[in-house]
Amino acid sequence: MSSRSSGSGGSSSGGGTGATVPLAVLLRREVATERTAAERPELQTGLFSQAKKGEDFTFLKPECERVPGVPSSSFSAFGLFDGHNGNGAAIYTKENLLNNVLSAVPADLNREDWLAALPRALVAAFVKTDKDFQTKARSSGTTVSFVIIDGLIITVASVGDSRCVLEAEGSIYHLSSDHRFDENKEEVDRVTESGGDVGRLNVVGGAEIGPLRCWPGGLCLSRSIGDQDVGEFIVPVPLVKQVKLSTAGGRLIIASDGVWDALSPEAAFNCSRELPPEPAAEQIVKTAVQSKGLRDDTTCIVVDIIAEKSNSSMPLPKKQPGIGVFKNMFRKKTSSDSSSHADREYMDPDIVEEIFEDECALLSRRLVPNFIFIAKYCKN
Known part of the structure; x- marks a missing residue:
């Protein structure tokens, strides 16, 4: 049966018998439609890389489905894997991590439950990927910055010194941590x-040189996938x-340390602010290389998240200080909560709607291959 809105007097026009629809119902429908559109923003992506060792690998999959053939289960996934001591761990993680995430979440969950389960599924997937890679008997390792975007919800899981940084309405937020011992006292304490x-490193005469490292093995990262030959404390x-x-x-901006060793987050956003994602990624990499030289693989992924109702198709608007888009849902972070000076400098907890954050140190040592895998490692 077709429905008609009522006139100003509340009765239907003409002599028809069509049912009237109250204005409040129409408004609720319009709001629901707008909310659905806004919750599925458009994504625009860009990638650029300059190779030195050939150990940086990327994963860009804007169209994924938790349930094949069900568009309502769609999400996007992006990853950056910066390998060391070879590219085996980076390639293996790129090829297997997303499948391990999906395997850790029941396929029949609705969207709300899927998003609630996702953080722990990512922890489970990282640990499983690492455990499975140990059977390959390879000595390589990799950093990982892995991002899943479902509507307006961004979930980031990271190990190592690749970084993911967000700019929204003039504020900058670190969505990852630097797991180099030099930058992370909490990780030094954990180990x-x-x-x-x-x-x-001690040299002849007793002098110490270079970055802080974990011994035995000498790795300067506290967390990674792979690296089974550098000791049990690298998790x-x-x-x-x-x-x-x-x-x-x-x-x-998702980038390897080749970018972040040369540019601050502010510098990366500023040098690319007037550019769409593809040339923005190129500009960031070229600016980093120009600053420090091509000392390492230097890779950058740029993802613009554009709400359906906004008029912006990027470039981003000029930075306006003091405007925020998030609200803290749980608690304020004190400076002691943050893992590095950089995190404290760029994250303002008063304007972040933080749904979940955990960096569980419950698993303080690397699992051995014959360990029976258990998915739950974190606690709120």
Whole structure:
């Protein structure tokens, strides 16, 4: 039966018998339609890389489905894998991590439950990927920055020193952590309290040089996938952050340390602000290389999240200080909560709608291959 809206007097026009629809119902329908559109923003992506060792690998899959053939289960996934001591771990993780995430979540969950389960599924997937890679008997390792975008919800899991940074309405947010010992006192404490040794390389005469490393093995990262030959204290458990954007959208930069060793997050956003994602990624990489030289593989992924109702198709608007798009749902972070000076400098907890954050140190040592895998490692 077709429906008609009522006239100003509340009765239907003419002599027909069509049912009237109250104005409040029509307004609710319109709001629901707008909410659905806003919750499925448009994504625009860009990628650029300059190789030195050929150990950086990327994963860009804007169209994924949790349930094949069901469009309502769609999401997007992006990953950056910066390998070391060979590319085996980076390639293996790129090829298997997403499948391990999906395997850790029941396929019949609705969207709300899927998003609630996703942070722990990412932890489970990182640990499983690492455990499975150990059977390959390879010595390589990799950093991972893995991003899943479902509507306006961004979930990031990371190990190592590749970074994911968000700019939204003039504010910058770190969605990952730097797991280099030099940058992360909490990780130094975790390793030493578990029985590991963290120090610099000793040379003839007793002088110490280079970055802080974990011994035995000498790796300067506290968390990675792979690296089974560098000791049990280098673990694959990621920092996981899940936040919700407003309908204003934002821009993500996912980049390897070749970028972040040369550019601050502000410099990366500023040098690319007037550019769409593809040339923005190129500009960021070229600016980093121009600053420090091509000392390492230098890779950048740019993702613009554009709400349906906004008029922006990027470039991003000029930065306006003091405007935020998030609200803290749980608690304020004190400076002691943050894992590095950079995190404290760029994250303002008062304007972040933080749905989930955990960097569980419950698993303080790397699992061995014959360990019976259990999915739950985190606690709120």
